[in-house]
Amino acid sequence: MKKLIAGAIDFRFIVLAVAGTLAVAANHAHARPAGAHPHAHAQAGTSSVQRGRGTDGAVDEVRTGRRGGVTQVDRSRDGAGNTDARITGPRGGVTTVDRTRGPDGLTDKAVKGPKGGVTTVDRSRGADGVVDSTRTGPDGQTTVVDRSRGADGLIDRTVTGPQGGVTTVDRSRGADGVVDVTRTGPKGGVTTADRSRGPDGVVDSRITGPKGGVTTVDRSRGADGLVDAVAIGPNGRLTTVDRSRNADGTVNRDVSSVAPTR
Numbered sequence: 001m002k003k004l005i006a007g008a009i010d011f012r013f014i015v016l017a018v019a020g021t022l023a024v025a026a027n028h029a030h031a032r033p034a035g036a037h038p039h040a041h042a043q044a045g046t047s048s049v050q051r052g053r054g055t056d057g058a059v060d061e062v063r064t065g066r067r068g069g070v071t072q073v074d075r076s077r078d079g080a081g082n083t084d085a086r087i088t089g090p091r092g093g094v095t096t097v098d099r100t101r102g103p104d105g106l107t108d109k110a111v112k113g114p115k116g117g118v119t120t121v122d123r124s125r126g127a128d129g130v131v132d133s134t135r136t137g138p139d140g141q142t143t144v145v146d147r148s149r150g151a152d153g154l155i156d157r158t159v160t161g162p163q164g165g166v167t168t169v170d171r172s173r174g175a176d177g178v179v180d181v182t183r184t185g186p187k188g189g190v191t192t193a194d195r196s197r198g199p200d201g202v203v204d205s206r207i208t209g210p211k212g213g214v215t216t217v218d219r220s221r222g223a224d225g226l227v228d229a230v231a232i233g234p235n236g237r238l239t240t241v242d243r244s245r246n247a248d249g250t251v252n253r254d255v256s257s258v259a260p261t262r
Contacts, residue, residue, distance in 0.1 A: 045257060051250035058083050059250055066092065066257070081146065082107060089114065106131060113138065130155055137162070154179060161186065178203055202227055209234065226251060236260030 039257040045066030051059050058075035065071070069090030078085050089095070093114030099107050106123040113119070115137025117179070126132050130147040137143075141162030147155050154171040165186030174180050174195070181193040189210030195203050197220070205217040213234030219227050226243040233239070238258045243251050 047255045049253040051246070051252060053248050053250055 009119045022095045027195055036085075047066050048064045049061055050064075052059040053059050054075070054170075056077045058077045060075055061073045061075070063071040072088045074086045074088075075083050080101055082101060084099055085097040086132055087095040087097070095114055096112045098110045098112075101107050102123070103121075104125055106125065108123055109121040111119045111121075119138055121133055122136075123131050123133045124215055126147070128149055132147055133145045135143040135145070143162055144160045146158045146160070147160075150156050150171070152171075152173055153192045156171055156175060157169040159167040160171075168184045170182045170184075171179050172182075176197055178195040178197050180195055183191045183193075185191075191210055194206045195207075195227075198204050200221055202219040202221055204219055205215075207213070207215045207217070212247055215231060215233050217229055217231045219229045222228050222243070226245060228243055229241040231239040231241075238262055240256045242256075244254075245251055
C-alpha cells in the first residue's frame with residue numbers, strides 16, 4: 001500500500017539495488033502493529049508474494065508478511081487499457097489506485113487511502129522528451145520530479161520536496177557498461193550504488209550509504225531462468241529472495257531474513 005503511494009517519487013536505483021532488503025521491509029511494515037517495539041524489525045522471518053492472472057489479464061497478488069499479516073492486491077484493466085488496483089491491508093483498510101491516460105499519452109494516477117486522503121501524480125513530457133512528474137499529497141503539499149538526459153544518454157533526476165529540499169540522482173556508465181548511481185540528499189548525504197556484471201551475466205550491486213555502511217547484493221539466475229538474490233546489509237543481516245514461475249507465467253517470491261549472529 002505505502003509502496004504504491006511512495007512510488008511517485010520512485011528512487012528506482014535504490015529499489016533495484018536493494019530489492020531483497022526492501023521487499024522484506026515493505027512486507028514487514030504492512031504486517032507490523034502500530035505500537036510494535038521499534039526494534040521488532042530486527043527479528044528474522046519469511047514473507048511471500050503469490051501472484052495470479054485474472055480473466056482480464058491483470059495480475060493480482062497476495063502478500064504475506066513475516067508476522068502473518070496478509071495484503072491483497074486486486075488489479076483490473078479498464079476499457080482504455082489502464083490498470084487500476086484495490087489494495088486491502090492486513091487490518092482491512094482499503095486503498096484504491098485509479099489510472100488515466102492524459103492527452104500527452106502519459107499515465108496519471110490518483111490514489112485514495114483508507115482514510116479518504118487522495119494523492120495525485122501528474123506526468124508530463126519535457127522539451128527534451130523526458131517525462132517529469134508532479135505529486136500532490138492529501139494535504140496539498142507538492143513534490144516535483146524533473147528528469148533530464150545527460151551527455152552520456154542516461155537520465156538524471158532532481159526532486160524538489162514539499163519543503164524545498166532537493167535530492168539529485170546522477171547516473172553514469174562504468175567501464176563495464178553497467179550504470180552506477182550517486183544520490184545526494186537534501187542535507188548533503190551521499191549514497192552510491194556501484195554495479196558490476198557477474199560471469200553469469202546478472203548485475204550485482206554494492207551500495208554505500210551516507211554514513212559509510214555497505215550493502216552488497218549478489219544476484220544469480222536459477223535453473224528456471226529467474227533471478228534470485230542474496231543481500232548482506234551493513235549490520236550483517238542476510239536476506240535471500242527466491243523467485244519461482246507459476247504455470248500461468250506469473251512469478252512468486254519468497255523472502256527470508258536471518259539476523260546476524262551475536
